[in-house]
Amino acid sequence: MKWAVVGACGKMGRGIALLALELLNDQKEPFSLLLVDQNEEEFPSLRRYLRNEIERLGEKKINFLREKYASNPALISNKEVIEEYVSSSMNSIYFSTLVQSCAKSQIIFEAIVEDLEAKIALFKELDQVCTKETLYFSNTSSIPLRKMNELSSLQGRLIGLHFYNPPPIQKLVEIILPIGVDSRAASMAKQLCQKMKKEIVYSNDVPGFIGNGYFIAEIAFSCKKVDQLSRKMSLEDSVSFVDTVTREYLLRPMGIIQLMEYVGIDVCKRIAHLMGYEIFLEKIEKVQRKDYPLKKASFHWKELLADPQRQEKVAAHFRWVQTLQDEAACLTWEYLRHLKETAEKLCKNKVAHSVEDVYKVLELGFHHLYKASDILEMKK
């Protein structure tokens, strides 16, 4: 069995490589995993990452491994078992800068730059060296799969498998099936995600899908808010204010500006452009963001995440926000209303099959602790 990951040295690519390696390790057939990237100098770092993570995985599944290696009399201690697991895994990985090395791959994961032309060029080259049986899974977060299939002539063998960052940890995968999808590819996508123990949300093949459908809409909304606020406070203060409110009062792991920086401002711009949004991040990206002094909330995202009394505490938090009646509180409600409208629009515009799917993406992909619709209902 041979699988390949193209763009393997990137943040997403290496996470997908680890998931693929774990899956291949767990099945009985001999395998090879080819990791392709232009940045050859990153190969040692990728190798180290995979080695450390495979060792960690081996420690977690030691019971399974002891059974797997039960018939090998030389592997007695946990250390010996795990070392064997790591070395046999690493011996099945190959590195290359050449796309042609992907020949004879049954499955190829694509995780290169979010650029239509680059992806099409890659898929065309891959199709030259691979068979018509090869299945392709793209980690695109925004480019329609129908378009990519058509332009690369992959005839429905290319499916969107959009992982969230970082892939080995994030449970959510958006599966995007283009019109005319190859049924083998559709079935394989589902199987792979189930074996990876991922939560699947099917998104329709509309630019941005569900995740970016929400994210870019909220970025655009945030740019508007920063613009409005900067008429009465400094740009630095308005950026910091929006960021702090979205983190502290909306109970999120990061504020919206920080999240943009984490994803990459250029990436956000590219995706927004693809989706037909005009967003002007040039002003925002130059600002030194800081914590804006707000009235202190009693609860924070991190402590609520695993709290069994989370729902009551979230409700208590928003009841408190309601008492504030200041600019931060107003902005909080505006964001919640915008979020509710965005969720409904994504459904209405047939990006998502249901509003529930949207909220599932927000919960699993963006770590939202509640549904905006529930909070607004409570406020009435």
Added chain:
Amino acid sequence: MKKFLRPIYAAAGYTTIFFGPGRREFNPKNPMPSFESYLKDVGRGVMAQIPNPDFDEGVIGSFMSARFLNQANLPGFLPYLCSGLEGRPCTGIEGACGTGGRAIATAVKTVLSGLSESVLVIGFEIQNSVKPLYGADILAGAAYYNGERKKGLAHFFPGIFAQRAGAYFKKYGEERTRKGMAAWYEQCIQNARYYPHAQEYHNQVEDLFSLAMTPPNPSAFLPYLNLYDCSKVSDGAAGIVIASEEGLKRLGLEKKESVEVVAMGAAESDITLSPLDLTRLTNSEIAIEKALKGLDRAQIGHLELHDCFSITGLLGLEAAGFAKQGEAADLVRSGALRVGAELPTNISGGLGGYGHPTGATGVRQLVDLWAQGIGRALNGFETKKEFSLMVSMGGNDKTVTAIVTRRNG
């Protein structure tokens, strides 16, 4: 009970912190206290009680320092922690988790022989130097490694006693036994809360019983046993003095500050053989019977059992003859083993509550017998009865030493 040829005393006991994941200050990402620091600490703790630390001999016990620390030749550390032992005979002892008991027995025999009048006994172990998963391989050396490790579970020794628990459940009822094990855990932690050096000293969980009733997770850990059934990986040291009457005098110690070691029983079992009956600790029965020969169990007022796992505590009660076969769980749940009740057991928390640095545990047990015997137990417990019993066990009931003490006065 066969009288010793001369009276033997235990005195000046001390236990370091038994350090591990139960302690608030434990963080596997931070450097751990070194083994040298434990040895220095226990040396200081014992010596601080002795006006004239002029020992004739030293005995040091540790199970697997050669693997955990790459350190052997341990007798050389006795003059390190007690300069008075420079130039004196020092002996290293190993008996798996029963090392401490064997170290004490060695010292007792030396004094009985008349070759020495006073012996400093130290037991220690460092186990947090490796990840528990790999420590499990090292500790598997307490069993027949070549014959058993391969087919054993990832968590080897917990797996051994999980088998015993499974057999016991089948024979005497799972729910009844499980509740007894939960009650055992609850008592361990509640007792440990009086002992600042205990691993579970900081444990303030309210409903310990419910926690210990957590169903086992065979795929993630073990069948039959949960995490609360298992004593935690520990680093620590314990020390005590074994001396004749003359030895005590020479050290500057008063007899009333000591307890008398009045009986000992030891038994060894073929390590290559599996137990015939998983629901009994038959080798422990032999050792305890020897130690208690001629003594009425009703005269025992304090018991220290080797509860590496909660099931082992229950089996130990039955092996010591304080509960009939299959009834240990009921005895534990009756509250009869609590401090202040009929037979206070594992008063500082035992292995489950105090911790279990394998080489130190047996010595710690005698320290507890001694402290209680002279009215210095930290929880204020002092038995009205004359005798106390400790059982130090190594491996799967292979290396057992039982010791009886009598309080002075």
